[in-house]
Amino acid sequence: MGRWEPNARGRLAKAALELYGELGYEQTTVAEIAKRAGLTERTFFRHYADKREVLFDGSSALQELFVAAVAEAPESVAPIDAITAGLDAVSTAFEGRREHARQRQAVIVANAELRERELIKLASMSAALADALRRRGVAEPAASLTAEAAVAVFKVGFELWLTAPEEREMSRLMRESLDELKAVTARD
Structure with a gap:
């Protein structure tokens, strides 16, 4: 080993993603x-x-x-609009990281254990969002339904962002996905 260099955590993450792409997740060792x-x-x-x-x-x-972001949304907004604030906030976390996200997602999709871990992450996110909505005064089952819808919109918007032929703004894709959900649930 050479001289100490900063950012060990980042270097490990970068090396892991490279190796998972080259060798496959299961074949790569620590x-x-x-x-x-x-x-x-x-x-x-x-x-x-x-x-x-x-x-x-x-x-x-x-x-x-x-x-x-959901908790800090104005009290006067509807639960789904508080979720929109949350979707906008998480979209900013991905700015400039599309290629990294694509590589990461390819590794996850190729491995059942990782897909399961991803689903656990999303279930945890849904539970946390439902709790935040309940703290805002949203009753059940509306809090849980809204949280599950938020996670579904996030998943669909994220996938659209990853697979779009040209790079698009993630927050816009999230809002478009939410608009689609609203459209399919609207009455004629």
């Missing part, structure tokens, strides 16, 4: 990740519990951002 990052396995485990968590490192921060 030792290979650490070596590619110029670090030791011990350093890896100081930052991450296992090689899976490298891909989900920002999940709690993203959830906190979403929940905080």
Whole structure:
């Protein structure tokens, strides 16, 4: 190992994503990740519990951002509009990170264990959003239904953002997805 360099966590995440893309998630070892990052396995485990968590490192921060934006929305807005504020907030977290998100998503989609972890992350996000809505005075089942709808809109908007032939603003895609949901639930 060479001289100490900053940003070990970022270097490990970058190395892991590169190796997952090159070798596949299952074939990549923690030792290979650490070596590619110029670090030791011990350093890896100081930052991450296992090689899976490298891909989900920002999940709690993203959830906190979403929940905080919903909680801070004006009290006068409808629950779905509080969710819109949350979708706008999480969209900013992805600015300039489309290629990284595409690479990460490709690794997750290719592995059943990672898809399951992604679903757990989204279920946790839904529960946290429902709790935030209940704290705003939204009764059940409206709080849970709105939170689940928010996660569905996030998933669809995120996928549209990743797969669009040209880069588009994520918040716009989130709002378009929410508008589609509103359209399919509107009465004639």
